Amino acid sequence: MANIRDIAKMANVSVTTVSRVLNNHPYVSEEKREAVLQVIKEQNYQQNIHAVHLSRGKSNLVGVVVPFAKHPYFGLLLEGIANEAIEHDYHLVLIQTNYDEKKEQEALEMLKYKQIDALIICSRISAWKVVEEYASFGDIIVCENASDRKKVQSVYVDHYEGFYQALQYLYEKGHQRIGYCIGRQSGSNSYFRAKAYQDFLHEKQLPFDESFVFYENYYLEDGQKVVNQLSYLDLPPTSLLVTSDVVAAGILTACQDKGIHVPENLAIVGFDNQPIAKMMKITTFEIPIVEMGRKLFSQVKKESPIKHKELDITLVERETV
Amino acid sequence: MANIRDIAKMANVSVTTVSRVLNNHPYVSEEKREAVLQVIKEQNYQQNIHAVHLSRGKSNLVGVVVPFAKHPYFGLLLEGIANEAIEHDYHLVLIQTNYDEKKEQEALEMLKYKQIDALIICSRISAWKVVEEYASFGDIIVCENASDRKKVQSVYVDHYEGFYQALQYLYEKGHQRIGYCIGRQSGSNSYFRAKAYQDFLHEKQLPFDESFVFYENYYLEDGQKVVNQLSYLDLPPTSLLVTSDVVAAGILTACQDKGIHVPENLAIVGFDNQPIAKMMKITTFEIPIVEMGRKLFSQVKKESPIKHKELDITLVERETV
C-alpha cells in the first residue's frame, strides 16, 4: 500500500503538501489540492493511523472505566458517553474492571503511555493519591463529587444531599425506622450516603441499627436477598432507601411474592428513575444518568475552567411510598 | 522521557538488545538483561505505544459494534466480550451505532486502516457485500447465523429453530392465535424469525394476520405500546412471542395494569432468560448471552478452522404460559 511519500511523488508535490491536504490545512493552492486528491483516490490511499498517532502523540481515544458493562446504570452512562464521543470524533476504549483495582491501574497506565488521551472513571476503586499521580498524563474525569480535588475533573450528583432529601421525605411521611440498600460498602458515593444517613439520624435523634443497612446490592436478584434478610428482623424498618431502581424493583417483586404490602408494610424509595421504576411505579429520585454520561465526556479536552459540574436530583413520586 | 535508544546507551547495549529484553526474546545473556532492566527501572521508561503499534502494524484493539449500549441484551453481550478480552490482553473499542449505517461503516474503516485488529459486529446493518469487502483487513465476527459465509466468522443461536420451537410450544398448549413482538424489522435474526413464523403458520394451516406482528420493541416501555395496540384488535392473539425479556416484562406489567390475566387471557413467551424474566416468572427461551459474548471474542485471531459456532437455546418454563 502506498504511503504519503509515494503519493507526494505521484502528485508531484512535497510530502508536506499531501499532509496539508489530508488535514485540511490552508495554504494549498486549489490545483495542487486537486492533484493530490486525485492520486489519493486512484491509489485508494489510507493514512496509517498508527503513524498518525505516533506523530501526533495522541490517539483520539478515550478510556472508560466501568465495573460491569451489564449493569443498567453503567449501560445508561455508557450510552451518554458514547453519544457525546461520536459527536467529537473520539472513540471509546471500554475497560471493565469487575471492581478489580489492577484493571483500573491498567487503565491509568494506558493514560500514562498515551494509548488513550483521557480517562473517564465511572466508578473509582484506587485511592485518590494513586489516581492523581496520573493526572499529568491526560485528563481524568470521575463520576463522583471531587470538587475539592484540583487535579481531576468531575461530573456528579450530590449523593449526600439526595440521600438526605430522601430521608427527610420518608420522615415527613411518618417513617422513623428507615433502612437502606446500597452497592459496595466502600466508594465515595457510598461514603456520602452513609454520612447523610448518620447525620440525619443524629438530627432527628433516631437510633442507628446496623441491621438496617444492606450492602452489595446491584441487580434485580439482590432484592430477593434483602427481603429475606428483612424477614429475620424482629423490628424491621418500615421503609427502605434503595440506591438503584433495579434493586428496588427486585425488592418490590419479592414483597409481592411474600405478601408484604408496599407501601403499607414497607415503603420503598429508589434512585435513578430508570425505565423499570416507571413501569413498576416506584417512587424514586431521578438521576440524569444519560446526561451525566454526556457531560462526563464533554469535560474531555475542555478549555473551560469549570472542572466540576453538579447535576440535580429530582423526586418522582409514584406509588411505593 | 527516555526512548529505547537512550536506554540502550545507558545500559551499554544495542537497541536490539533492549527490544529483546522488552519482548522476552531469547538470546540475551542474563547480565545484559539485568543491566537493561535496571536502567529501565531507574529511568521509569515506558515504550511509546504508538511506536509499537506502528512498528508491529497492529494494536491489540478489537472493535465492538453495538446499536445501543444501554440495552440489557447488549450490556450482557458486552460483559461477556469484555471479560474474554481481558484474558487475552486485548482492549475493546466501543462503537455505538444507534443503527446508523454510517457508524458501522466507520467501524469497518477502522479495521481497514488497522486502528483495530478485528471487529465484532453484535448487530449488523450493512449488506453482506459491504461487510465482506473488509474481511481481508482483519477478522470480522458477527452475532448471527452466517454459516454460509466464507469470509466472516460467527457465533449465534438458531433463531429460526428457537422461534419454531416456541411456536410449537404455544401450539401444543392450545394456542392458535399467536402473535409476536420483535425489534427492528430488517436484520438477519428478524428475518429468520419471520420465516419460522410463516413456515409454522403454513404447516399448521393457520392464517397470517399482520396485526399480530409488532415491530420496534426494544425496551420495557415498548411493552405498554404493544398492549395498547392489542386492545384495538377485535380478535387479538391469545399468546405472544416476545423477542426480548425486557419487552415481555413490559407487556406483563401493562397487562397487570389493564386487568388482562396472564396466561389466561394472554400467554407470553420471552427470549433471553434475563434476570427480569426470572424475577417476573416469565416463561422464556434462554439464550446464553454472556457466553455468546465470550465466544464471540474467542473467535478473534483463532487458528482453528471452526468459523461458525452455534449455541443452544433452552426453554425455561415459568408462569406466563
Added chain:
DNA sequence: GTTGGTTGAGAAACGCGTTCCAGTGCAAGT
C-alpha cells in the same frame, strides 16, 4: 585441526505522518 551449529549482539532498514523552519513570489501599503 577443521567444519558446523548455536548463542549473543549490533547496524541499519523499516513502518509513516506531522511540523518546524526557511524561503520564494506576489500584492497591498507608504
Added chain:
DNA sequence: ACTTGCACTGGAACGCGTTTCTCAACCAAC
C-alpha cells in the same frame, strides 16, 4: 520605489520500537 506581510511550497528533522541481516565468538563433533 521600497517595505511589509501574506500565501504557498518543500526539505529535513522528529516521534520510536521492531526486525532483518550480518557477523563474531564459542563449543562440539568428526
